[in-house]
Amino acid sequence: MPQWDDRPLVGRAEELTRLLAAVDRALEGRAGGVLLAGDAGVGKTRLLDELSARAAGRGIRVLTGHCVDLGDVGLPYLPFVDLLRPVTAEPAGVSPVGQPALAAMLEGRSALVSPELPAGDAADLGRPLRHLGSRPLLDDGRLQLFEAVATVLAELGSGTPLLVVLEDVHWADSSSRDLLRYLLSRLAEEPVVLVVSYRADDLHRRHPLRPLLAELVRLPGVERLELGPLPDAAVGELVRGLAAGAPESTVEDVVARAEGNAFYAEELLAAGLAGETLPLALTDVLLARVEQLGEAAQRVLRVAAVAGRRVRHDLVAAVAGLAPVELEAALTEAVHHHLLVVSDDGRYRFRHALLREAVLADLLPGERVRLHASIAAHLAATPGAGTAAERAHHARGSNDLPAALAASVEAAEEAGRAGAPAEQLQHLESALALWPAVPDAAERAGRDQARLLLDSAAAARTAGELHRAVGLMRTALELLGDGGDPGARAQVHYRLAQALARIEDESAAHRESSAAMALVPAQPPSSVRTWAAATHARTCYALSRWEEGDAAAREALAAADVLGLDSAWADTAVSLARSSAREPGATTPAEVTARLEEALVRARRSGDTDVELRVLFNLAVVPYEAGQLPAALHWIGIALDRARECGTQWSFYGAELRHLGVVARYVAGDWDGSLALAEGLSRVPEMAGHVRADGLLVQVGRGDPAAAERVVWARGLAGRLGAHVLLLLATSAAEIDLAAWAGDPGTAAHLAQEAVRQVHRHWGVDRLAVVRLAATALAPVADAAATARLQRDDASLARWTAAGEDLAALARSAVADHLAGVGGYGAEAAAWVARLEAEAARLDGRPAPDLWREAVDGFGYGHVYEQARSRWRLAEALLAVDDREGAATELRAAAEVAERLGAAPLRAALVALARRARLPLDLPGAGRVADPATVFTPRETEVLRLLAKGRTNRQIGAELYISEKTASVHVSNILAKLGAGGRTEAVALAASRGLLPAAG
Structure with missing residues (x-):
């Protein structure tokens, strides 16, 4: 179970800054007041806890008082007794003197408290200030009492x-409100800040705190701070902190339902979101506010809850069954108690969606059905009164299933026209669920069940729910059977092939496209056969069945020209243009782009947005692979705008374009833009999870501690989805890099080998992407080999050399297979191949500055970060061949990039290298190059040099002509100065801090 009290403060930086500004004014000797408003559960107490801790850290004394809900009869001055209790508990001479008025007031409280309270409780409330002083009161009037409290606070502040x-001042008694008014007026020149919190949603029109607040905000130095709902991103951060490793779908559900309320989010998470039912504790809290209303107002809320989140006045009037005057009074009561809010369009809506859920949960089944029926009747009888989706919802709720099916199909059509494929799919699946219960379903739906299944599958594809699309199409095939119409079956087969290819089941996709081709003859040309051939060409090329694919592509192009099927022609042209890359030198990127631009014209003319996005995706990929980042980003921008315009941003190519956009921005050095594109998302289909995982590129590069948590989420998603290579690549690259920066070569090598095997299984010969994984993992392995070589640890050297050679062999095999089975490769792949060979040389103990220069030049096509990382290693290699000036130049260039990107791990590595080599590095905070003489004595420096060579204490003593015991003392001193736990760690720490003596 999460520990709520330990949760981090999220999403309140701006509000905390304003509150701390008031605290700073007190440090400057000025008074102030802040009235902190917010709904219940929005996070007022958590914010005030953080404020108190920060204030205490700045030397401010903090006193806190709490009001308690005791109904109409409150305890006078309770919050002030509460806050002053710690003062009176201090030893004599510490607390301020001269406050007998307060003591007398507290001693006499029993006459003021509710008679239902036990006398012992009343006496306890009187004890806190009993010994504040002994000066007699002038009289027992409230002025002296108020002045006494003000004097206590002033003296404490002095x-x-x-x-x-x-x-919680909304629960304060009348006397406490009067005292608050007095203090904010009286303490104008004292270093005292009063921060007062209250629930805005509890302040109905006649609440006694409302006039006081109106008066207080007019006082000099008093400001009002409204604490609104947390942003969705902050709620997501809160939920992930409370339940590390929770599925992202759970996080998204909590965020959507909590609507910025931290307490609601915690309660939903604690309940485990086992279903749609609200947690009992949360339901009780919400309904307690409803039960304060009169019966008519509660009836209005019940009607509104069944009607929906937003409800028109005419609908409430038609269904509630109240006279006009009574209805107006009931609505006024609900609005004034902040349960309903009037929207700009004049509709009523619940202040919070969970409040509506609680009211719905409290309805009896019969009452709910009756209300649904009344609302459905009103919508049906009133033209333009509601949408098809509303009619379908209320028809289902009233058990009118035929009407619900017809309205669901109509609602799906409306959603499709509005570019809302997820909602379209939801409505179509509702119609499918109702189909068996409606005798004339086909007539009401205007199509047969197989067609409805295909329409549902198309919506699922557009919404990014590819696995669901596959399931729906397989159901359609079962429904059609072997004896069904060949054309209809062929259409399902080729569409199923397209979907299977997009979930990386290429063999199954080829079987389905082959089945489609077998069902429909080539002559005469037909739309179904043309699309079957176009799809078959794609599935053949994916399996390197080049001749079979070329034959299908030629047939599709010819038939598409005859039939005027621009979409099929454009789709086939893309397949041909991309397959031409298998023949090095056959076409240039410019020629491929020209063909794709012709395909784009035809795709747009056809109105087929799926094909249009495929063309745009390839128009972006071609320059990206050629290392032309500006051109790639240009096409990505056009394509993403088009996808948003059509509501297809989570279709297969919509998601792939966003993925490419995240990666291209990362490569170009626009890390903020890359992270914004990956993170600025609403609910994302699981098949598009790699887009969100792509943000790990920046998080790991910047050393963000949240990266490890995001890796756990991505790894869990990859496990659920199975064959999703792009998600696997993003996750594995992040994990390997994390292990590399942590100096964990074993983990890095294991992760890389496992990822390479998985990619090989799914992508076969076209697995060039694994070169990056192998090269990244090879870096810490080469570091481990270098350390073993330095320490003359032959066993470790052999182990790490073997591990590194295995990684290099896996990568070289991928390159060879790609060249043989696919063809040439682009600039990025060439850069990673160069990096791999440079790392392999480092593994062998060879500096190889020429190889590292090739890596630097290779990434010069525009990969800002990896070029900087290669410069770091090039600087090491140049130092090894005594080119200090060249090394300094590379270090400075790499440092500028690390600083600009905020790449903290790389920055730290550059600083360590500069210190180790005693090279100046113009980097803020890098400090001067360390001099071993300022840390170690001359003899300790000599001992450290021998330690680095792996000498024992006896060998050190023999070489330096000192006793073994004296050598042991020097070693102990070195370990203590470095804070090392052993000899190996001491050598590593000295090396990283630039304190290792030069070899001699």
Whole structure:
């Protein structure tokens, strides 16, 4: 179970800054007040806890008082007794003197408290200030009492500035409100800040705190701070912190339902989101507010809850069964108690969606059905009164299943026209679920069940629900059977082939496209046969069946020209243009782009947005692979705008374009833009999870601690989805890099080998992407080999050399297979191949600056970060051949990039190398190059040099002509100065800090 009290403060940086500004004014000797408003559960107490901790850290004394909900009869001055209790508990001479008025007031409280309270409780409330002083009161009037409290606070503030926090003042008694008014007026020149919190949603029109607030905000130095709902991103961060490793779908559900309320999010998460039912504790909290209303107002809320989140006045009037005057009074009561809110369009809506859920949960089944029926009747009888989706919802709720099916199909059509494929799919699946219960379903739906299944599958594809699309099409094939219409079956087969290819089941896709080709003859040309051939060409090329694919592509192009099927022609042209890359030198990127631009014209003319996005995706990929990043980003921008315009941003190519956009921005050095594109998302289909995982590129590069948590989520998603190579690549690359920066070569090598095997299984010969994984993992392995070589640890050297050679062999095999089975490769792949060979040389102990220069030049096509990382290694290699000036130049260039990108791990590595080599590095905070003489004595420096060579204490003593015991003392001193736990760690720490003596 998460620990709510330990949760981090999220999403409140701006509000905390404003509150701390008031605290800073107290440090400067000025008074102030802040009225902190917010709904219940929005996070007021958590914010005030953080404020108190920060204020205490700045030397401010903090006193906190709490109000308690005791109904109409409150305990006078309770929050002030609460906040002053710690003062009176201090030893004599510490607390301020001269406050007998307060003591007398507290001693006499039993006459003021509710008679239902036990006398012992009343006496306890009187004890806190019993010994504040002995000076007699002038009289027992409230003025002296108020002045006494003000004097206590002023005297406390005179020694140390004071922060007074009063929580939940909406429950304060009348006397406490009067005292608050007095203090904010009286303490105008004292270093005292009063921060007062209250629930905005509890302040109905006649609440006694409302006039006081109106008066207080007019006082000098008093400001009002509204604490609104948390942004969705902050709620997501909160939920992930409370339940590390929770599925992203759970996080998204909590975020959607909590609507920015931290308490609601915690309660939903604690309940495990086992279903749609609200947690009992949360339901009780919400319904307690509803039960404060009169019966008519509660009836209005019940009608509104069944009607939906937003409801028109005419619908409430038609269904509630109240006279006009009574209805107006009931609505006024609900609005004034902040349960309903009037929207700009004049509709009523619940202040929070969970409040509506609670009211719905409290309805009896019969009452709910009756209300649904009344609302459905009103919508049916009133033209333009509601959408088809609303009619379908209420028809289902009233058990009118035929009407619900017809309205669901109509709602799906409306959603499709509006570019909302997820909602379209939802409505179509509702119609499919109702189909068996409606005798004349085909007539009401305007199509047979197989067609409805295909339409549902198309919506699922557009919404990014590819696995669901596959399931729906397989159901359609079962429904059609072997004796069904060949054309209809062929259409399902080739569409199923397209979907299977997109979930990386290429063999199954080829079987389905082959089945489609077998069902429909080539002559005479037909739309179904043309699309079957176009799809078959794609599935053949994916399996390197070049001749079979070329034959299908030629047939598709010829038939598409005859039939005027621009979409099929464009789709086939893309397949041909991309397959031409298998023959090095056959076409240039410019020629491929020209062909794709012709395909784009035809795709747009056809109105087929799926094909249009495929063309745009390839128009972006071609320059990206050629290392032409500006051109790639240009096409990506056009394509993403088009996908948003059509509502297809989570279709297969919509998601792939966003993925490419995240990666291209990362490569180009626009890390903020890359992260924004990956993170600025609403609910994302699981098949598009790699887009969100792509943000790990930036998180790992910047050393963000949240990267490890995001890796756990991505790894879990990859496990659920199975064959999703892009998600696997993003996750594995992040994990390997994390292990590399942590100096864990074993983990890095294991992760890389496992990822390479999986990619090989799914992609076969076309697995060039694994070169990056192998090269990245090879870096820490080469570091481990270098350390073993330095320490003359032959066993470790052999182990790490073997591990590194295995990684290099896997990568070289991928390159050879790609060249033989696919063809040439682009600039990025060439850069990673160069990097692999440079790392392999480092593994063998060879500096190889020429190889590292090739890597630097290779990434010069535009990969800003990896070029900087290669410069770091080039600088090491140049130092090894005593080219200090060249090394310094490379270090400076790499440092500029690391600083600009915020690449903290790379920055730290550059600083360590500069210190180790005693090279100046113009980097803020890098500090001067360390001099071993300022850390170690001359003899300790000599001992450290021998330690680095792996000498024992006896060998050190023999070489330096000292006793073994004396050598042991020097070794112990070195370990202590470095904070090392052993000899090996001491050598590594000295090397990283630039303190290792030069070899001699």
